[in-house]
Structure formats: C-alpha cells, structure tokens
Amino acid sequence: MNPEHIYEFDLNGYVVIPRAIAAPHLQRLQTFWTEHLTSRLLHDVDFDWGEEWRALIDLDAVYSFLASVYRSKFRLDHMFCADERFVSSGGNLHHEADMFDEGIYYWVRNQRIHSGLMAVQYAVSDVTATENHFCCIPGSHRANFPVPDRFRDASNNTLLRHVFLNAGDALVFSEALVHGTYQVTNSRTRRSVFARYMNNHSYFRKPLAHHAIVSLPPTPNHAECDAPIFTSNAMTPRQRQLATEPAYARGHGPVRG
Structure with missing residues (x-):
C-alpha cells in the first residue's frame, strides 16, 4: 500500500x-x-x-x-x-x-x-x-x-x-x-x-444467475443444522420481497406495503 x-x-x-x-x-x-x-x-x-x-x-x-x-x-x-x-x-x-x-x-x-x-x-x-x-x-x-x-x-x-x-x-x-x-x-x-x-458482503448490480432465496442461513452451532427449504406460494408480496429477494443495490426497490 x-x-x-x-x-x-x-x-x-x-x-x-x-x-x-x-x-x-x-x-x-x-x-x-x-x-x-x-x-x-x-x-x-x-x-x-x-x-x-x-x-x-x-x-x-x-x-x-x-x-x-x-x-x-x-x-x-x-x-x-x-x-x-x-x-x-x-x-x-x-x-x-x-x-x-x-x-x-x-x-x-x-x-x-x-x-x-x-x-x-x-x-x-x-x-x-x-x-x-x-x-x-x-x-x-x-x-x-x-x-x-x-x-x-x-x-x-x-x-x-x-x-x-x-x-x-x-x-x-x-x-x-x-x-x-x-x-x-x-x-x-x-x-x-x-x-x-x-x-464482499454485497452486490451492486443484480447478478444474472441470482435466483429467489428458498432457504435462510441456518443458525450456527444449532442442533438442527439443515436449514429448511420453503416455498413462497402462500407468502404475501411483502413477505416474498423480504424473504426471497437476493441482495443487490442498483435497481433494488423499497419494500412495498
């Protein structure tokens, strides 16, 4: 440096x-x-x-x-x-x-x-x-x-x-x-x-290969180490945006509702 x-x-x-x-x-x-x-x-x-x-x-x-x-x-x-x-x-x-x-x-x-x-x-x-x-x-x-x-x-x-x-x-x-x-x-x-x-903890542009999140990270050192995979079909639009939208900065709109 x-x-x-x-x-x-x-x-x-x-x-x-x-x-x-x-x-x-x-x-x-x-x-x-x-x-x-x-x-x-x-x-x-x-x-x-x-x-x-x-x-x-x-x-x-x-x-x-x-x-x-x-x-x-x-x-x-x-x-x-x-x-x-x-x-x-x-x-x-x-x-x-x-x-x-x-x-x-x-x-x-x-x-x-x-x-x-x-x-x-x-x-x-x-x-x-x-x-x-x-x-x-x-x-x-x-x-x-x-x-x-x-x-x-x-x-x-x-x-x-x-x-x-x-x-x-x-x-x-x-x-x-x-x-x-x-x-x-x-x-x-x-x-x-x-x-x-x-x-390294964030994206600026939304990566082309990003997909909707279907599993949240598991809690470290937890007995149930496998994080559950979920579907978003029954979620409200706001819930879907909060839980399944991948991280990126440019063009990522605010949570609605």
Missing part, C-alpha cells in the same frame, strides 16, 4: 496509478481489441478471452490499493470495455456523497476508510484532451450538501477537473465522487476497461 496514493484518494476521491499494466500485457490487450472489439460501443468482459483479460481482475498495483481501502474484504462486481462513443449519464455528471441506499458512499473513522462501490478505469489507449475523458469535482465524495444543478453540467463548470491518462495507467475512483464523461467534439479513439468493485 502506498501512503501517498491513500492520501490523494482521500483528498480528491480518485488517484492515478501510473503504468499499472506492463507493456507486454498492454500490447496483447490492444491487439485483441483491434481484432475483436471494434464493432460495438460496449462489451462486458468475457474472461475466456484470455489471460490478459483475467489478469485485470487483480493487477498487483491496483489490487494492493483496493485491498488497503477494503481491508481485503471486497469482490469484483462487473467489468466492461468502452470506447470513444461511450458517454455516461448523457454527458452530465452523476452520483454524489452518501448514497448509502444505492451502495455508494465514502467515509472515514479512526483513519479507516469505509467505502461502497469503487471503480477502476484501465487505459488501453492514451486518453488526452482530444478524446472523451473522465472528469470530476475533486473532494465531492465527502461533501455535506446536495450538488447544485449548475454543477451537474460538465460544460462551463468552474469546479470541474479533467483527468488524462497514458496507456497502461489505472484511474481508481470512488463512485461517491461527482463524476462523468467530458465530451470532446470529434473525439479520437479511446479504449478503456472499467472494473467496479464492491464490499
């Missing part, structure tokens, strides 16, 4: 880790992208594409930083590729501090970071002022007031900071940071991989 990186991250809500991807690894990613990933806007990463893609799960420089923030209790939630056509939130800045109900938050107590969803942008190509690029309001992950509407606009925003990357760099940021994509007219080619991590 680099104390300078932790300080920058706490201060600004993001940190750039230079040359996180080694040159040979980066070249393999670039070649694969050119040969297979140029036809569509966005691709969810398939780890069967090869070792160079699986390696992005836990690159050493990024892994050690995330492990420090999460105290080694975290998981990969989702990962996707994005090119110059990808623009988040329609070009407006999104998110803010203390979105606890959505799994997005950042706070510090007794010099320990407590973070919800965090993101890593791996630059597969250079991301300069001539490409659509990441922008944010530094320090907004710790703000105590709602974001005024005028500061949601990425244009003519006096608080905005543009973040540029060299190919191979990793940008790590808190999703509680007010951030988005700065659109450049006639943007040149941009190739990036976005990976988002979450506490």
